[in-house]
Amino acid sequence: MKLSLKQWIQVAISLIVAVWIFWFLYKDISLDSLLKAVSETSFLLIGISVLVSLLGFWLRSWRWALLIDADQSYKTPTSRTFWALMIGYLTNMLVPRAGEFARCGVLAKTDGLQMGKLFGTVILERTVDLLFLVFTIFLAFVIERNLFLELFSELVSLETLVKKVTQYLPLLIGGLLVMAIFFYFAFLKYRERNIFRKLRHFTRDLVKGIISIRQVRNQSGFWGSSFAIWMIYYVTLVLVAWAIPSTANLSLSSLLMVMVMGSIGMVAPVQGGIGTFHALVAFILIAYGLSESDGKIFAVIVHSSQVLTIVVLGLVSLGIVFKITGKKVSKSS
Incomplete structure (x- = not known):
C-alpha cells in the first residue's frame, strides 16, 4: 500500500504521540522492577494465553469467511482469511487503521475477490464488534457500577457535557446539512465522470458486503463465533492476570473492567494501541x-505478549501470501 506525503506525516505524528505517551508513562519505571516482575511471571500461563488468542484470531477469520461467502457459491478458505487478517493486524502496528484496507487487498490478490465487497464485510464485522463492546461496557457498568460512576464523575462533568452539547448542536446540524447539499449537487454535476462511476461501483459492492449479514447461511455460527471472540479476549486477559503475582488475586469482575478499558485504548488512532492501551489499563488497575x-508493568x-504474537504471525503470513501470489504470477505468465 502506497502512502502520500500527507499520510506519511499523519503516520509519523501518530507514532510520535504513541511513543511520547509510552515514555511519559514508563519514564519512572526502573528496568530492574520490570525484569523482576517478568522473572516472577508464569510463562506457562502466558503461553496458554497466546494459544487461546490464536483460537480467537482463527475464529475471527472463520467469521469473516462466512460474511464473504454469504451471497456466492465459492467457499473462501479460512486459512486465506487468516493470513490476510494477520497481515492486517501487522499493518496496523505500522499505520493506524490501514490494516482493514491491507487485509482486503491481500484477499483480493490471493482469491480475486472484489475490494468493495470485502471492505463492506469488514465494516459490518467492525459494527458487530462495536455492538459487543457496547454490551461489554454495559455489563461492566452493571457489575462494577459504583467504581464506574466514581471514575466517570472524576473524568467528566455531566453538567458541563450537557451544556456543551446543547450549545453546539444547532451548529453541528447546520454544518452537516450544508455538507450534504454540497456533495449532492457536486454528485449531480460530475456523476458521469470516470471517478464517480468507479465510486458508484465501489459503493454498490460496499453495500453488498454490509447487507451480507442477512444472507449468511450459518447465522448461529456467525453470532456464536462473535460471542466466543469476546469471551476469548476476556479469558486471555484473565490468564495473563493469573500469571503475574501482583494481579493474580483480582476478581473476575475487576478484570472485566480492565478488558473494557484496554479495548477502548486499542480504538485510539495510534500504532497498535501503544501508550493509550497502557495508560487506560494502568489507570483502572490503580x-x-x-x-x-504494578499497574503499568501488567499493561x-x-x-x-499480543504484539509479539501478531508480529510473528504477520511476518509468517506475509511469506505465505508472497508464495501464493508468486505461484499465481508464474502460472499466468
Missing part, C-alpha cells in the same frame, strides 16, 4: 488498589 508500578506484559 483504581483497584494496585501500585502505579506492558499483556500488550507485549
Whole structure:
C-alpha cells in the first residue's frame, strides 16, 4: 500500500504521540522492577494465553469467511482469511487503521475477490464488534457500577457535557446539512465522470458486503463465533492476570473492567494501541488498589505478549501470501 506525503506525516505524528505517551508513562519505571516482575511471571500461563488468542484470531477469520461467502457459491478458505487478517493486524502496528484496507487487498490478490465487497464485510464485522463492546461496557457498568460512576464523575462533568452539547448542536446540524447539499449537487454535476462511476461501483459492492449479514447461511455460527471472540479476549486477559503475582488475586469482575478499558485504548488512532492501551489499563488497575508500578508493568506484559504474537504471525503470513501470489504470477505468465 502506497502512502502520500500527507499520510506519511499523519503516520509519523501518530507514532510520535504513541511513543511520547509510552515514555511519559514508563519514564519512572526502573528496568530492574520490570525484569523482576517478568522473572516472577508464569510463562506457562502466558503461553496458554497466546494459544487461546490464536483460537480467537482463527475464529475471527472463520467469521469473516462466512460474511464473504454469504451471497456466492465459492467457499473462501479460512486459512486465506487468516493470513490476510494477520497481515492486517501487522499493518496496523505500522499505520493506524490501514490494516482493514491491507487485509482486503491481500484477499483480493490471493482469491480475486472484489475490494468493495470485502471492505463492506469488514465494516459490518467492525459494527458487530462495536455492538459487543457496547454490551461489554454495559455489563461492566452493571457489575462494577459504583467504581464506574466514581471514575466517570472524576473524568467528566455531566453538567458541563450537557451544556456543551446543547450549545453546539444547532451548529453541528447546520454544518452537516450544508455538507450534504454540497456533495449532492457536486454528485449531480460530475456523476458521469470516470471517478464517480468507479465510486458508484465501489459503493454498490460496499453495500453488498454490509447487507451480507442477512444472507449468511450459518447465522448461529456467525453470532456464536462473535460471542466466543469476546469471551476469548476476556479469558486471555484473565490468564495473563493469573500469571503475574501482583494481579493474580483480582476478581473476575475487576478484570472485566480492565478488558473494557484496554479495548477502548486499542480504538485510539495510534500504532497498535501503544501508550493509550497502557495508560487506560494502568489507570483502572490503580483504581483497584494496585501500585502505579504494578499497574503499568501488567499493561506492558499483556500488550507485549499480543504484539509479539501478531508480529510473528504477520511476518509468517506475509511469506505465505508472497508464495501464493508468486505461484499465481508464474502460472499466468
